[in-house]
Amino acid sequence: MRIRIDEEKCQGHNRCYALAPELVDVDDMGTAHVLNGGVVPEELAEKAQLIVDNCPEYAIEIVDG
Amino acid sequence: MSTEPAAGNQAASSGSSGDESLEAPIRNTPPVSDWTTDYDIFDEEYVTDPVPIWNDLREQCPIAHTERWGGSWLPTRHADLQALAKIVPALSSTDPLVVSLPEDMVEQEEEEIPVGFGAPPITADPPLHGWTRKMILPTFAPKAVEAYRPYTEELCHSLIDGFVAEGRCDAAEQYAQQIPPRVIAHLLGIDPDKADDFTMWVRGVLEFGLYDPKLRVKYRDIIRDFLFAEVLARAAEPRDDKLSEYLAMDIPDGLEVDRVGLVVGLANLLLVAGIDTTWSSIGSALFHFGSHPEDRHRLAADHSLFPTAIEEMLRYYSPVTMARVALEDVPYDGVTFHEGDKVLMNFPAANHDPEVFDDADKILIDRQRNRHIAFGSGIHRCAGSNLARLEMDIALRVWFDRIPEFELADPDGVAWAGGQVRGPRVLPMAFPPGQPR
Numbered sequence: 001m002r003i004r005i006d007e008e009k010c011q012g013h014n015r016c017y018a019l020a021p022e023l024v025d026v027d028d029m030g031t032a033h034v035l036n037g038g039v040v041p042e043e044l045a046e047k048a049q050l051i052v053d054n055c056p057e058y059a060i061e062i063v064d065g
Numbered sequence: 066m067s068t069e070p071a072a073g074n075q076a077a078s079s080g081s082s083g084d085e086s087l088e089a090p091i092r093n094t095p096p097v098s099d100w101t102t103d104y105d106i107f108d109e110e111y112v113t114d115p116v117p118i119w120n121d122l123r124e125q126c127p128i129a130h131t132e133r134w135g136g137s138w139l140p141t142r143h144a145d146l147q148a149l150a151k152i153v154p155a156l157s158s159t160d161p162l163v164v165s166l167p168e169d170m171v172e173q174e175e176e177e178i179p180v181g182f183g184a185p186p187i188t189a190d191p192p193l194h195g196w197t198r199k200m201i202l203p204t205f206a207p208k209a210v211e212a213y214r215p216y217t218e219e220l221c222h223s224l225i226d227g228f229v230a231e232g233r234c235d236a237a238e239q240y241a242q243q244i245p246p247r248v249i250a251h252l253l254g255i256d257p258d259k260a261d262d263f264t265m266w267v268r269g270v271l272e273f274g275l276y277d278p279k280l281r282v283k284y285r286d287i288i289r290d291f292l293f294a295e296v297l298a299r300a301a302e303p304r305d306d307k308l309s310e311y312l313a314m315d316i317p318d319g320l321e322v323d324r325v326g327l328v329v330g331l332a333n334l335l336l337v338a339g340i341d342t343t344w345s346s347i348g349s350a351l352f353h354f355g356s357h358p359e360d361r362h363r364l365a366a367d368h369s370l371f372p373t374a375i376e377e378m379l380r381y382y383s384p385v386t387m388a389r390v391a392l393e394d395v396p397y398d399g400v401t402f403h404e405g406d407k408v409l410m411n412f413p414a415a416n417h418d419p420e421v422f423d424d425a426d427k428i429l430i431d432r433q434r435n436r437h438i439a440f441g442s443g444i445h446r447c448a449g450s451n452l453a454r455l456e457m458d459i460a461l462r463v464w465f466d467r468i469p470e471f472e473l474a475d476p477d478g479v480a481w482a483g484g485q486v487r488g489p490r491v492l493p494m495a496f497p498p499g500q501p502r
Contacts, residue, residue, distance in 0.1 A: 013440060013446055018372070030451075054436055
C-alpha cells in the first residue's frame, strides 16, 4: 500500500501531518510530502485511510503497489 | 450593484465617540421574510443558531441571495464552497469583508492609503497573493508555531489565576478574548499590554464596523497608524521580532511596493485575522463544554480526545465567513454572479453538509473522519491555522487542568456575535472556586 499526495492540490492544512507524522512531513510553506516514497507499513494502513478522509483538499489518495 | 446598505438597515453611529469603549451600533433590521431570497447574516436567529437555517437553505436553495447589506450570495454546500474557492481571480479576494464599504468611502481609501496597505495575502489575488503568502507562511509552519507554546501556556495560567478564586468569570471577556491578541502581539514584537486596545480595534473593524462604515474606517485607520509607527521604528532600528524579519526580506521581482507599506499590510493581516477568529473558536469550545456536561466529563476524563474534540469544535462552530467579489460575470450551477456581486464563502455551512459528514448536526468529540474547511479551502487557506490550533489546544488544556468542573452560569446571558466572525462575546461561567498558583 502506498499513499500519494497531489502537491498542487495541497494547501497546507497540515491535517495529515498532525494525524500521521510517520507517513508525511510538511515543509516551511506547509506543503505535505510523503515519507519513505509513500510506502505505508501494514500497521499504519488505518492511519493512511484516516489522512485520506481528513484532507480538506482531497489531495491524498491510496494507490496500489 | 449598489454597496449602500438597504433601506432600514442604516446603522447609527453611536459608540464611536471615543477610544475608551466600543458599543454595538444600533441596527433596525426588518425581520427576514424568506431566507432563500432575503437572508440577513446579522439577524439574531442567524447569529445565535445558524445551523437549521443552513440546513433548510441547502435543501431548498443551496445558493441563496439577498439584497441586504449591499447584496450577496450565500452558498451552503461543501462541494460548492470547495469549487467556488478555486475560481480565482474571477471571484476575487480584494474585498473580503462580508459587507463592502460604500463606494464613496472606498475611493477615499484608495487616495489615502499607500500602495501595499490592505492585509495581503488575504486581500490579494495572484500574483501578489502568492508572493506575500510565501513571506509569512514559514512563521506559521507546524514546527515554527511551537515556539509560541511556552508563552501561551504561561499566559493561559496567569489569566486563570486572575479569576479562579471567584468561582465565576466571563469566559469570553476574561479568558478567550485575552489570549490571541497577546500571542499575536508577542509574535509581532508589540507590547502585549495593548491587547485590550487591539481587541477593541479589531471588533471595530470586523464586528461593529461591518454595519457601520464610519466606525470601520475609524478603527482601520487607528490600526494603520499604529502599525505604521511600529514598522517605521523597526525600519530605523531592527529588533529581534517578526516585523523586523519581514522588513529585511527580499521583495520579489515584479512586486512594486513600498517595503514599509507592505510590512504594515502583513502586520495588519496578522492582527486583524488572528484575533477575533481564534478568540471565537476558544469561546465557542468553552460554550460547548459548559453547556454539554456529558462531553465535558468525557474530555476531562480522557485527554487523548483533545485533538479530535478540537477539530469537531472547529467544524461545528466554524467562526469565519469570508467574501469574494466577482470581477466579471461568473456563471455557476444555474446562477450567475454578476460583476461586482459579493459571494459569501460560507465555510461554516459547508461543515454541516450531510453529503460529507455523517451525523452532521451531532457533535462527536471523537469524530474520526472530519474533512472540515473551517480554515477555508484553496489558495486562501488560513495562513495562521497552525497557530490557531496551538492556541485552542493550550487554552482548552490549561482550562481543563485548572477548572475541570464548570458550567454556563446563565445560559440566557450568553451573547453571540456573527456576520464575518461568529462566536460568544459574553459567556458567564460558574465553577468551584480554585486557588491561584
